[in-house]
Amino acid sequence: MRKLLMLLGVLALTGTALAQANGPPIWAYPVTARKFPAPDPAQTGRLPGAKRTFTRAGVNDRFNAPDWYPASHPKMPDIVAHGRKPGVFACGYCHLPNGQGRPENASLAGQPAAYIVQQVADMRSGLRKSSTDKMGSINAMLAVAKASNDAEVKIAADYFSRLKYTKWIRVIETDRVPRTIVGDRNMMNVAPGPREPIGKRILELPENLERTEWRDSKSGFIAYVPKGSIARGKALVESGAGAFPCAACHGPDYKGNGAVPALAGRSPAQIVRQLYDFKAGVRNGPGAAMMKPQVANMTDDMRLDIAAYLASLQP
Ligand code: HEC
Numbered sequence: 001m002r003k004l005l006m007l008l009g010v011l012a013l014t015g016t017a018l019a020q021a022n023g024p025p026i027w028a029y030p031v032t033a034r035k036f037p038a039p040d041p042a043q044t045g046r047l048p049g050a051k052r053t054f055t056r057a058g059v060n061d062r063f064n065a066p067d068w069y070p071a072s073h074p075k076m077p078d079i080v081a082h083g084r085k086p087g088v089f090a091c092g093y094c095h096l097p098n099g100q101g102r103p104e105n106a107s108l109a110g111q112p113a114a115y116i117v118q119q120v121a122d123m124r125s126g127l128r129k130s131s132t133d134k135m136g137s138i139n140a141m142l143a144v145a146k147a148s149n150d151a152e153v154k155i156a157a158d159y160f161s162r163l164k165y166t167k168w169i170r171v172i173e174t175d176r177v178p179r180t181i182v183g184d185r186n187m188m189n190v191a192p193g194p195r196e197p198i199g200k201r202i203l204e205l206p207e208n209l210e211r212t213e214w215r216d217s218k219s220g221f222i223a224y225v226p227k228g229s230i231a232r233g234k235a236l237v238e239s240g241a242g243a244f245p246c247a248a249c250h251g252p253d254y255k256g257n258g259a260v261p262a263l264a265g266r267s268p269a270q271i272v273r274q275l276y277d278f279k280a281g282v283r284n285g286p287g288a289a290m291m292k293p294q295v296a297n298m299t300d301d302m303r304l305d306i307a308a309y310l311a312s313l314q315p
C-alpha cells in the first residue's frame, strides 16, 4: 500500500489536470430555473404495501423523513429521522430511511462509516464542494454538513453503514430514450413527445414518478445508457483508465474496501458527478488524493462508460 501511495504521488505530480471541455453535463447535474406549482399540501398519498398514509405537506417536511415502511429497516436514530432544528435536515429525508438514496443525492446504505464521517467533515471544512453551485439538493447537503456536529454525523454514519444497499437501478442499453425535462427538485422527468436519440447521455429516471414524488423508498430508477457503454466501461474500470485498476482500492467486486467507498450498483449520475468533481479539483479531502491520478486523463465519454458499467453491477 505504501509503495502504491508513493507511485500515486508521482502520478499526481506528472498528470496534468486538463480543463474539462464541456462543463458539467446537465444530465448528471440537472438544474432548472423553472418554478413548479406547489402540490396541495392536504392531498393524501398511499403507496402499495404501506400501511401508513402521508399528506403532501407531511412528505415534504425536511425534519421528518417520511417512513412508509418502518418494518423494513432498523429504527432510525433521531438525527436520521428528524435532524435537528434549525439547520440540520433529517438525513433520511433525502437519503431515504433505508439509505438507498436518489440520483439527485447519493446512496449511503452500506458505505463505510469512516467514509461517511470523513465526507461530511470535508464538506463542513470546505474541502469537498461541487462543480456547480446551482443544484439545490447539493447546496442543502453542504448546509447540513456545516450545521451538523461530529457526534450527530457519527450516529448517522453508524446507522447507514449497517444497512444493506440493494439493487434498485435498472441499467438499460438503448439508442432511443423518452424526451426529458429537468423537473422539480433536480429530477430528470419524462416529457411528452416522441422518443429521441440518447446521444452521449445517461438518463436516470424514476421507475414511477408518482411514487418517487411521494418519496417511496421502495420504488427505484431506470438508467438508460448508450449501447456498448457497459462493455467499454468494464474495460476502462479493469484497466484503470490510464492509472490503477479501480478494484485495487474499491475491492474486487467494487463493494468497498476498508474506508474506500462501494461503487457497484450505485447511481450513475452520482458516480459521474464525483469523477467530474475530483478532476475539477473541488473534492480535496484526505482521500481525494488517491482519486486524482485516476481521473487526470478521464474524458466525458470515459466517465459515462465507467458509470454505466459500475451502475449495472450487483451491489
Ligand atoms: C437536503 C437533502 C440532504 C440531506 C437532508 C442530507 N443529505 Fe447528504 N447528500 C445530499 C446530496 C444532494 C448529496 C450529493 C452531493 C454531491 O453529489 O456532490 C449528499 C451526499 C452525502 C454524502 C457523500 C456520499 C458519497 O458517496 O460521497 C454523505 C456521506 C452524506 N450526504 C451524509 C449525510 C448525512 C450524515 C446527513 C444527515 C446529517 C445528510 N447527508 C443529509 C443531500 C442531503
Ligand code: HEC
Binding pocket: 008, 106, 118, 236, 237, 240, 241, 244, 245, 246, 247, 248, 249, 250, 259, 260, 261, 263, 270, 271, 272, 274, 275, 283, 285, 286, 287, 288, 290, 291, 294, 306
Ligand atoms: C489508489 C486507490 C484508488 C483507486 C485505484 C481508485 N479509487 Fe476511487 N476512491 C478512492 C478513495 C480513497 C475514495 C474516497 C475519496 C474521498 O475521500 O474523497 C474514492 C472515491 C471514488 C468515488 C466517489 C464515490 C462517492 O460515492 O462519492 C468514485 C466514483 C470512484 N472513487 C471511482 C473510481 C474509479 C472509476 C476508479 C478506477 C478508474 C477508482 N475509483 C480507482 C480510492 C481509489
